[in-house]
Amino acid sequence: MKIEKAEHSAKTQIISSNCDVMISFRLDGVIFHWNAVAENIFGYPAIEAIGRNISIVFPINYFKDPQAFISATAEKSTEYETVCKTKEGDRINLLFHVFPVNSETETLQGISLIAKDITDTKIAEEKQAILSSIVSSSDDAIISKNLKGIITSWNKAATDIFGYSEEEAIGQNISIIIPSESKVEEELIIESIRKGEKIDHFETFRVAKDGTEKLVSLTVSPVKNRKGEIIGASKILRDLTEKDNDDERQATLAAIVTSSDDAIISKTLDGIITSWNHSATLMFGYTPEEAIGKHISFIIPKDRMHEETNIIQNIRQGNKIEHFETIRLAKNGSERQISLTISPIRNSRGKIIGASKIARDISLRIEAENKQKFYTQRLMDLNIYKDEFMVMASHELKTPLTVILASLQILKQMMEDDSRVDFISKTINQVNKLNELIYKLFDVSKIHAGKLKFELSHFDMKNLVEAIIDQTSKSTTHSLIFKCYGDNFAVYADEERIVQVVVNIIGNAIKYSPKQGEVLIELRKESKNITVNVYDKGIGIPQSDLENIFQRFYRVSGSASSFAGSGIGLYLSAEIVKYHKGKIWAESTIGEGSVFHFTIPTAD
Numbered sequence: 001m002k003i004e005k006a007e008h009s010a011k012t013q014i015i016s017s018n019c020d021v022m023i024s025f026r027l028d029g030v031i032f033h034w035n036a037v038a039e040n041i042f043g044y045p046a047i048e049a050i051g052r053n054i055s056i057v058f059p060i061n062y063f064k065d066p067q068a069f070i071s072a073t074a075e076k077s078t079e080y081e082t083v084c085k086t087k088e089g090d091r092i093n094l095l096f097h098v099f100p101v102n103s104e105t106e107t108l109q110g111i112s113l114i115a116k117d118i119t120d121t122k123i124a125e126e127k128q129a130i131l132s133s134i135v136s137s138s139d140d141a142i143i144s145k146n147l148k149g150i151i152t153s154w155n156k157a158a159t160d161i162f163g164y165s166e167e168e169a170i171g172q173n174i175s176i177i178i179p180s181e182s183k184v185e186e187e188l189i190i191e192s193i194r195k196g197e198k199i200d201h202f203e204t205f206r207v208a209k210d211g212t213e214k215l216v217s218l219t220v221s222p223v224k225n226r227k228g229e230i231i232g233a234s235k236i237l238r239d240l241t242e243k244d245n246d247d248e249r250q251a252t253l254a255a256i257v258t259s260s261d262d263a264i265i266s267k268t269l270d271g272i273i274t275s276w277n278h279s280a281t282l283m284f285g286y287t288p289e290e291a292i293g294k295h296i297s298f299i300i301p302k303d304r305m306h307e308e309t310n311i312i313q314n315i316r317q318g319n320k321i322e323h324f325e326t327i328r329l330a331k332n333g334s335e336r337q338i339s340l341t342i343s344p345i346r347n348s349r350g351k352i353i354g355a356s357k358i359a360r361d362i363s364l365r366i367e368a369e370n371k372q373k374f375y376t377q378r379l380m381d382l383n384i385y386k387d388e389f390m391v392m393a394s395h396e397l398k399t400p401l402t403v404i405l406a407s408l409q410i411l412k413q414m415m416e417d418d419s420r421v422d423f424i425s426k427t428i429n430q431v432n433k434l435n436e437l438i439y440k441l442f443d444v445s446k447i448h449a450g451k452l453k454f455e456l457s458h459f460d461m462k463n464l465v466e467a468i469i470d471q472t473s474k475s476t477t478h479s480l481i482f483k484c485y486g487d488n489f490a491v492y493a494d495e496e497r498i499v500q501v502v503v504n505i506i507g508n509a510i511k512y513s514p515k516q517g518e519v520l521i522e523l524r525k526e527s528k529n530i531t532v533n534v535y536d537k538g539i540g541i542p543q544s545d546l547e548n549i550f551q552r553f554y555r556v557s558g559s560a561s562s563f564a565g566s567g568i569g570l571y572l573s574a575e576i577v578k579y580h581k582g583k584i585w586a587e588s589t590i591g592e593g594s595v596f597h598f599t600i601p602t603a604d
C-alpha cells in the first residue's frame with residue numbers, strides 16, 4: 001500500500017501538533033499507524049495497537065463503512081466528537097478529523113485521523129452547565145458584581161424578586177436594589193469582600209423595581225480570578241417574605257375574610273376605609289364601592305365619635321382592642337349592636353399603618369340576654385307568689401283543721417264508753433298528722449319568705465330532752481335510753497323550735513329502725529356547747545345521701561322511701577339549729593344504723 005504522503009502531511013501540519021493523537025487504519029479497520037500521543041492517551045503501545053482493529057478504542061460501529069464515512073465528510077474537514085475507551089477501560093472524549101489514505105491509483109485504502117483529548121474541557125463544560133442550571137433554577141436571587149458594584153450576572157430568581165430583567169440589571173450599579181438608608185451597609189460589604197471575607201445570612205432590606213421593600217437574607221462571597229485576585233462578589237439573596245407561601249397565605253386569608261360571618265373592615269390611621277368584606281355589606285348595607293375610600297365616621301353615631309378617637313389612639317400605640325361592645329349605624333339609619341375587635345396593621349418593617357376591625361353583630365345575643373333577664377325576673381315573681389300562696393294556703397287549711405280536731409276530741413270524750421270511739425281515735429290521729437304536715441309546710445314557706453319567727457327564752461336542755469323522751473316513750477314500742485354527761489344544760493333559745501328538732505330526730509330514729517327496739521339519746525356538755533346525739537340501729541343512710549338529707553323535700557330513695565315522710569323535718573331542723581348558731585350533721589352505715597348530732601351554744 002502506498003500512501004499519499006504529500007497530501008497527508010500537508011493537512012496534518014495544518015491541524016495537528018505534537019500533542020495530537022495520530023492513528024491510521026485500513027478499510028477493514030486494522031491499525032497501521034499509532035503515534036506516541038496515542039500510546040500515551042489510550043495506554044496501548046504502538047507495537048500492541050498496530051495490527052489490531054480500530055474498535056479497540058473507538059465505539060465498535062463507528063468506522064463500520066469507512067468508504068461512506070470518508071466520502072460523506074472528509075472534503076468538508078468535519079470535526080467529530082466521540083467517546084473512546086482506553087486500555088484501562090476509562091472513557092475519554094476525543095475531538096478528531098479524518099483524512100483519506102489513497103493508493104497511487106487514487107483508490108481509498110484507509111483512514112487517518114488526528115484527534116485531541118478534550119475530556120477535561122468536557123468535564124469543565126458539564127460542570128459549568130450544571131452550575132448555570134442551578135443558578136437559573138434557584139429560588140434565591142444570585143447576583144454577581146464587580147468591585148465597583150456593577151452587576152455582572154443576574155439570575156431568573158433575581159428578576160422574580162426584584163422585577164428587573166437580566167438585560168435591565170446587568171451593567172447597572174447594585175445600588176438600584178439598595179434602599180437609601182442601607183447604602184452604608186453596602187460599603188461595609190464591599191470592604192469585607194476586598195479583604196476576602198464571606199458574609200453569611202445577613203438579614204437586611206432591599207428594594208424591588210416597583211418600590212416594595214423585601215426582607216432578604218444575604219450571603220456574599222468574593223469572586224476570584226485564576227490568579228486568585230478578588231475581582232468582584234457573588235450575592236445570594238433569599239426573599240424572607242417567602243412569596244409563594246405568602247401568596248398562599250394571602251389567598252387563604254382573603255377566603256376567610258370573604259366568607260366570614262363577621263364584618264371585617266380595614267382602615268388607615270386617618271380612618272379611611274381600605275377594605276370592606278361581604279359581611280360588612282350585609283351588616284351595614286353599604287357596598288365596598290360605597291364604603292372604601294370614605295371616612296369610617298359615616299357608620300358611627302354622633303354621640304359615639306369619641307370612641308373612634310380612643311380606638312385610633314390605642315392602635316397608634318400598638319394596642320389591640322378586644323370585644324368592645326358598641327353601636328354603629330346601618331345605611332337605612334337603623335342601629336347595629338356590635339362587638340368590635342380592633343388590631344393594628346403593620347407593614348413588613350413593623351410600622352403601624354392602619355387598623356383592622358372585626359365587627360360581630362350581637363343584637364341576637366343582647367335580645368337573648370334581655371329575654372333571659374325577663375324570665376329570671378318572672379321566675380322570681382312567681383316564686384314570691386308561690387311563697388305567698390303557701391303562707392295563705394297553710395293558714396287557711398290550719399283553721400278548719402283545728403276546728404275539726406277540737407270537735408273530734410270533744411266527741412271522743414262524749415262517747416267515752418262507746419266502741420265507735422276507736423274510729424274517732426284513728427281519725428284524730430290522722431288529723432294530727434295532717435296538722436303536723438301543715439305546720440311544717442307553713443314553716444317552710446315562712447323560712448323561704450324570711451318570716452320564720454323565733455322567741456328566745458332561758459330553759460334547761462336536759463329537762464327538755466327528758467320530757468320529750470317521756471312523752472315519746474308512751475307512744476312507741478322502742479325503748480329510749482337516755483345518757484347525760486356533764487351538768488348545767490342551760491340555754492337561751494326558742495324552746496318550741498328546739499323541741500321540734502329533738503322530736504324530729506328521735507322520731508326519725510324510731511321510724512327508720514323498725515326491726516330494732518333501741519334508740520340511745522346522749523346529752524353532752526362540752527365547754528361552750530351542748531351536743532345532742534341520737535343513735536339508732538336502723539336501715540342507715542348511703543354516704544352519697546348524707547350531705548343532701550338536710551335539703552328541703554329531700555328523701556333517700558330505695559328502701560327508705562317505703563316509710564311515710566315529706567323530707568321537710570331535717571330541713572327545718574337544720575334551719576332552726578343554724579339560727580341558734582349550732583351545727584347539725586349525721587353519720588351512718590347502711591344496714592347498721594345512723595347517728596344524728598346537733599349542737600347548741602350554752603347560755604353562759
Ligand code: ADP
Pocket residue numbers: 504508509512536538539540541549554555556557560561564565566567568569570571594
Ligand atoms: P322525712 O319526713 O322523709 O323523714 P326528714 O327531713 O326528717 O324527712 O328526713 C329526710 C330523709 O332522711 C328521710 O326521708 C330519710 O330517708 C332520711 N333519714 C332521716 N333520718 C334517718 C334515720 N335515722 N335513719 C335512716 N334514714 C333517715
